[in-house]
Amino acid sequence: MDIVLGIIIFLFIIFVMYNLFAIVRIFVKWYFGDFFNRYLLVARLDPLYKKPIQKYLKYYQQLNPSDKGIFEKRVQKFINQKQFVARGMKTISDEMKALIAGSAIQLTFGYPSIYFTHFKRILVYPDSYYSEISQQYHKGEVNMGGLIVLSWKNFVEGYIDYEDGINLGIHEMAHALRLENAIANEEYGFLDDEVLRKWTDLSFQEISKMNEGESDFFRTYAATNSQEFFAVAVENFFEKSTDFYDWHPEMYNTLVKILNQNPLTLGRLS
Numbered sequence: 001m002d003i004v005l006g007i008i009i010f011l012f013i014i015f016v017m018y019n020l021f022a023i024v025r026i027f028v029k030w031y032f033g034d035f036f037n038r039y040l041l042v043a044r045l046d047p048l049y050k051k052p053i054q055k056y057l058k059y060y061q062q063l064n065p066s067d068k069g070i071f072e073k074r075v076q077k078f079i080n081q082k083q084f085v086a087r088g089m090k091t092i093s094d095e096m097k098a099l100i101a102g103s104a105i106q107l108t109f110g111y112p113s114i115y116f117t118h119f120k121r122i123l124v125y126p127d128s129y130y131s132e133i134s135q136q137y138h139k140g141e142v143n144m145g146g147l148i149v150l151s152w153k154n155f156v157e158g159y160i161d162y163e164d165g166i167n168l169g170i171h172e173m174a175h176a177l178r179l180e181n182a183i184a185n186e187e188y189g190f191l192d193d194e195v196l197r198k199w200t201d202l203s204f205q206e207i208s209k210m211n212e213g214e215s216d217f218f219r220t221y222a223a224t225n226s227q228e229f230f231a232v233a234v235e236n237f238f239e240k241s242t243d244f245y246d247w248h249p250e251m252y253n254t255l256v257k258i259l260n261q262n263p264l265t266l267g268r269l270s
């Protein structure tokens with residue numbers, strides 16, 4: 001009899017403990033969920049995503065081992081948070097997801113808690129696509145509705161030549177970064193206003209020089225408006241860092257402050 005009672009009590013304790021654990025788990029997830037999500041990186045990068053990152057992302061290749069680890073986990077987290085949608089093709093490959101997430105993490109590497117929360121969906125077309133709104137063919141865009149749209153062909157070309165100052169992924173992620181900073185959500189206002197004001201002054205000075213035909217470091221598209229100027233400048237910041245710094249150290253250093261990282265010292269152990 002004592003043994004039966006003992007077993008019953010034992011099973012009861014197990015039952016309570018198990019449920020207690022579940023209750024505590026639910027509470028921890030509810031209370032600390034956002035904290036873990038924002039500041040801790042738990043998931044390791046799936047090898048299917050790691051391979052293309054190692055093979056094609058020059059930025060990642062230049063990082064030191066500890067930064068590589070952070071970069072990988074951040075890529076996995078970005079992929080987990082976004083919905084990738086194929087347009088004009090059957091599916092989105094693992095390689096597409098990995099490299100697109102990689103370009104976003106490259107842009108936000110100086111801001112560990114920024115994941116472009118506003119942008120939940122990433123649309124990928126095989127090539128340039130026709131926009132009914134602008135009635136033109138586009139290679140990519142980032143819109144206030146929360147979409148990042150990319151032409152895969154142009155995205156890949158950006159990374160094949162990583163020294164020409166043209167990179168669609170970096171360009172669109174640069175737009176996403178500025179919009180994310182300006183949209184009222186939990187990631188609002190992560191960029192320093194003072195530095196942004198300085199950047200705006202420098203941009204307008206340079207745009208007017210370009211319009212006067214007095215400066216041609218950036219491609220002419222940069223002079224379209226201040227948003228395009230920023231996106232093109234960021235492409236050059238990563239792909240032609242040394243030339244950019246030599247040409248205009250003040251502008252280069254302002255971008256270092258905006259992005260909170262410096263491609264010229266990439267991979268150095270801090």
Ligand SMILES: [Zn+2]
Pocket residue numbers: 171175227228231
């Ligand atoms: Zn643009």
